[in-house]
Every structure is written in C-alpha cells, then in structure tokens.
Amino acid sequence: MAECEHDHGGPNGLSGHGLHHALVEADARCERAGERMTQPRRRALELLLEAGKPMKAYDLIATFGEDGRPAKPPTVYRALEFLSKQGLAHRIESLNAYVACEMGDRNHAAAFLICDCCGATEEVEPFAPERIQAAADKAGYTVTAVTVEAHGLCGNCA
C-alpha cells in the first residue's frame, strides 16, 4: 500500500501479548472446526495480524521465513486460501490483497471500508447478507463467499 502523508496515530497491527492471544484464539478455532493450523498457515496469519492492514501475497512471500528467507509462493497462496475459508482472513478483490479478520467468527459475509489514500481498511458488518443468500437459494446458486467493498477516504485522510 502506498504511504500517504496523513497522520494515522501509529500502527494498527498486533504485537506482543495481543498477537500471541490472537494466534492462540485462531488455533482453538481451527481445532473446533476440525482443521489443522499448520506452521505456514499460522505464519501467514501472524504476518497479517502484525501488519494490521491488507497485504499482497508477494509481500508475505518476501518475509515469510522466520529466518527472513522468502517462501515458495504456492505455500503462501495455499495458506491464505485456508485462512479465508476459515474466516480468519478475507480476500479484498479490489486491492488484490488479504487482511486478517477483525470479527472473529466462522466463515462469514464481510464488508470493508477501504481508504483509497492510505490503504487502511475497516471490517464492518455487511448489510443484510441473508438477503443475498436468499436470492442465491432462489437462483439455485451456491455461495462460497460474500465480500462487500466500499471505497472512499478514511477519517484521517478525508
């Protein structure tokens, strides 16, 4: 994401105890869902949580190895796909990026307010996702993900 010149009052990402807690929580969620939180999956989530903003897959690839070495791209893409499926992260199509989920729930419909100046995003409750589901049911359509993306300027950049 491009760095803008507006004041955002420090980083949004998690670190220390907050980061540890979020990862433990994610482990527990995977276990409840009968899924395995493998090392690459955990590392991808850790990087997203640390960033606290949308990250492109290739940004993650570059810093993926704990020893600072890059990862194999398919490893990272598969990990991100898993996190999205579990609702631990979301793919934001219009940014071609992934962001850690802020809601903490199983796979769910998500909406994002996206700042076109600083690239910050905020996850909010989508409006009436059950109506999309109802329309899909009527059309005989199986929905795998619903993501609403609202572009504009955040409070710091407006």
Ligand SMILES: [Zn+2]
């Ligand atoms: Zn979410």
Ligand SMILES: [Zn+2]
């Ligand atoms: Zn902004």
Ligand SMILES: [Zn+2]
């Ligand atoms: Zn800005």
